[in-house]
Amino acid sequence: MTTAQGTAATPSLKDKVSLVTGSTSGIGLGVARALAAAGSAVVLNGFGDPDEIDAAENAIAEEFGVPVTYSGADMSKPEDIEEMFKLVLGEFGTIDVLVNNAGIQHVEPLETFPVAKWDAILAINLSSAFHTTRLALPGMVEKGWGRIINVASAHGLIASPFKSAYVAAKHGMVGLTKVTALETAEKGITCNAICPGYVYTPLVEKQIGEQAEAHGIPREDVIRNVLLAGQPNKRFATVEELGGIAVFLTSEAATSITGTTISADGGWTAH
Ligand code: NAD
Helix, strand or coil, X not given: CEECCEECCCXXXXXXXXXXXXXXXXHHHHHHHHHHHCCCEEEEECCCCHHHXXXXXXXXXXXXXXXXXXXXXXXXXXXXXXXXXXXXXXXXXXXXXXXXXXXXXXXXXXXXXXXHHHHHHHHHHHHHHHHHHHHHHHHHHXXXXXXXXEECCHHHCCCCCCCHXXXXXXXXXXXXXXXXXXHHCCCCEEEEEEEXXXXXXXXXXXXXXXXXXXXXXXXXXXXXXXXXXXXXXXCCECHHHHHHHHHHHHCHHHCCCCCCEEEECCCHHHC
């Protein structure tokens, strides 16, 4: 079926604007590229080398012929998030697709887990989604259309030791997803969480290095015997796969999907 939103499962996001937090690398960049490929203007956000961010912006604009802009807002700062919304709404007038993806990780036992790391992880991985969602909703409600996609994690459904702040934040993200869905279900808005297992990105590269050092074992052993030990498919997911799931969630075929989690974990949470 071809409709104003493209075919049922592959939408046209022409005339739509997508804001993807934490999209200067990894999953966020993959999702931003996939939304742009579906026709959406995109707003990138995150940190990194300014030349590399410029290059990512230009590559998306040239490859997919869509407007692209960038905000360096720090997702741990509510005032930065408000400024980012002013910038985006000033430039585009709307945010139709909001992807809450910015996230950091820290792995350490509870007894020594630094309080500052706990606060930062909760602020970036969870509270930022509360702030962006509140700011995006009025425009979505006015239009009667909006898609909110929260990038949670398999750790939003199950726990691992030494990841207290991350697991707490990702479980919180799943809870926020459900509440957002319940409050918006009659307004043409959907909100869902994607729960990836391990995806090979700079965040995971950092974990591999840290765990190899902590356990005194080679990187290959960390990958196979620590990270992918619980994943039946024994491989990392790709950022392109994650982008495809996000695009599906914006499609007409997904209109009735709200308040749920989509696991992309190679069977990890099926255990
Ligand atoms: P990444 O490190 O490659 O990317 C993180 C992005 O967030 C970057 O663009 C970074 O600049 C941005 N960011 C970090 N702190 C920020 C801040 N204060 N303000 C604004 N932007 C900030 O990581 P990734 O692996 O692509 O992770 C993206 C999301 O996916 C995270 O929420 C992560 O928890 C989640 N996730 C990742 C995996 C995985 O295996 N990689 C698995 C499950 C969930």
